[in-house]
Amino acid sequence: MPILTRRNLLKASAVAGAYGVGLGLAGRFTAAQAAPEPMVLKTQKTEAKIMDVGPTKNMLTWGEHGMPPVIRMKKGEPFAARLINGIDDPTTIHWHGLRIPNKMDGVPFLTQPYVYLNDAFDYAFTPPDAGTFWYHPHCNTMTQMGHGMTGVIVVENPKDPVFDAEIVLNLRDWRLGGDGQFIQQFKPRDAARAGTFGTVRSANWQQQPQYDAPAGGLLRLRLAIADVTRIYSFKLDGAAGTVIAIDGNPVPERFTLDTLDLGPGERLELAIRMPDDEGAIVSLSDIHSTNPAVLATFRAVGNSLKRDVRDLGPLDANPVAKADLSSAEHIPLQLSASADKGPSDSICGSLGYTFWAINKVAWQGDTPDPTAPLAELKLGKSYVIDMENLTPHLHPIHLHGMSFTTVSSNTKQVMPLVSDTYLIEPNEKVQLSFVADNPGDWLLHCHIIEHQKTGMTSYLRVV
Numbered sequence: 001m002p003i004l005t006r007r008n009l010l011k012a013s014a015v016a017g018a019y020g021v022g023l024g025l026a027g028r029f030t031a032a033q034a035a036p037e038p039m040v041l042k043t044q045k046t047e048a049k050i051m052d053v054g055p056t057k058n059m060l061t062w063g064e065h066g067m068p069p070v071i072r073m074k075k076g077e078p079f080a081a082r083l084i085n086g087i088d089d090p091t092t093i094h095w096h097g098l099r100i101p102n103k104m105d106g107v108p109f110l111t112q113p114y115v116y117l118n119d120a121f122d123y124a125f126t127p128p129d130a131g132t133f134w135y136h137p138h139c140n141t142m143t144q145m146g147h148g149m150t151g152v153i154v155v156e157n158p159k160d161p162v163f164d165a166e167i168v169l170n171l172r173d174w175r176l177g178g179d180g181q182f183i184q185q186f187k188p189r190d191a192a193r194a195g196t197f198g199t200v201r202s203a204n205w206q207q208q209p210q211y212d213a214p215a216g217g218l219l220r221l222r223l224a225i226a227d228v229t230r231i232y233s234f235k236l237d238g239a240a241g242t243v244i245a246i247d248g249n250p251v252p253e254r255f256t257l258d259t260l261d262l263g264p265g266e267r268l269e270l271a272i273r274m275p276d277d278e279g280a281i282v283s284l285s286d287i288h289s290t291n292p293a294v295l296a297t298f299r300a301v302g303n304s305l306k307r308d309v310r311d312l313g314p315l316d317a318n319p320v321a322k323a324d325l326s327s328a329e330h331i332p333l334q335l336s337a338s339a340d341k342g343p344s345d346s347i348c349g350s351l352g353y354t355f356w357a358i359n360k361v362a363w364q365g366d367t368p369d370p371t372a373p374l375a376e377l378k379l380g381k382s383y384v385i386d387m388e389n390l391t392p393h394l395h396p397i398h399l400h401g402m403s404f405t406t407v408s409s410n411t412k413q414v415m416p417l418v419s420d421t422y423l424i425e426p427n428e429k430v431q432l433s434f435v436a437d438n439p440g441d442w443l444l445h446c447h448i449i450e451h452q453k454t455g456m457t458s459y460l461r462v463v
């Protein structure tokens, strides 16, 4: 829980005043867009049975109970949600991967005031891209996300090819003790390394759930890595999986899944041709760690539909502008360890340590006076981020508000994937190009939450 000092409270209310009340601002916005009735997302404390020993207490979600809802939106159609805070901890919602106006981005201080207990904030926007995305708070995330507040977003495109089934998996771990109750969310010595891992794995808040899908049919499997720490290496047994989209964008060329590494915040879409035999099992595993784990299984049911994955038409590319590499300005970005001064108090939860930095500057936490932006970009101009990892760890680096294209890497062949998160390896140098076409202050950070909260955060200003 954040430390509520009087100084913080004063700062917080000053910012709320400067921005105006969230409801009022967003209200005008929704009227102009003729948005639908807002979906209500009320934060709530809940209990759920993750382990056999009995219900886990102090879980957090949106809605009455259970996992946060899978939110379905339609590409190019207005969406609205009213966040109501039912927990005694300020919160916001960030719509990870959606290219929407800055005011709707959900970052405390940078884009909106945080929402206190019994307060509300109206979000309204039109998702421009179809694909698999997700949502989570951007305040006191170690606790709020660690205890359950991570949900999946599916943005549908009516022109997508037709599948015989679709399954969405919200993948994440829990830090639970043998009694099924939460234990300390992180360990400082791990935060200074790869991060603190969960003790219990889950898919859709269940351990190894099984789902039915038509035998011989084409299953669209949407995976979202909503964990705060873990990097996954996906592997499929019992059927072939074709990778059709990564991070909400169709892959330039489809390929058969062998193993694929993706970090926290990333998403994967597979087309799986289910086996012909009724009862045959397909299993999805994560083989990244020394303890490979089955995450979920899929059982073939009914008579074979005898479908062929090659019959699937393409997914539409999302309307992301292509950067002009010849005129692009380069932005150097170095990820390093830091032994800088400790972070400032933050109402959005400080972990109390600084271990990491971007261009030698360690983020001081969500405060009303953040460090200067990493760079100030001109609206409409092309840029290339030259990102270099000087640490011995992997980092899933996420940019808010704009999608980039991977241009090149010094360690491997990369496909020109459009994305919002790049999992950078130790000693890797990568070039990410994009057009600065969305005005505002856009956060950029490692999505290993312990890294994000101990310095590995910055932002780009587009004016």
Ligand code: C2O
Residues within 6 Å of the ligand: 094, 096, 136, 138, 265, 398, 400, 443, 445, 447
């Ligand atoms: Cu999932 Cu700041 O992001």
Ligand code: CU
Residues within 6 Å of the ligand: 394, 395, 396, 446, 447, 448, 451, 452, 456
């Ligand atoms: Cu990191």
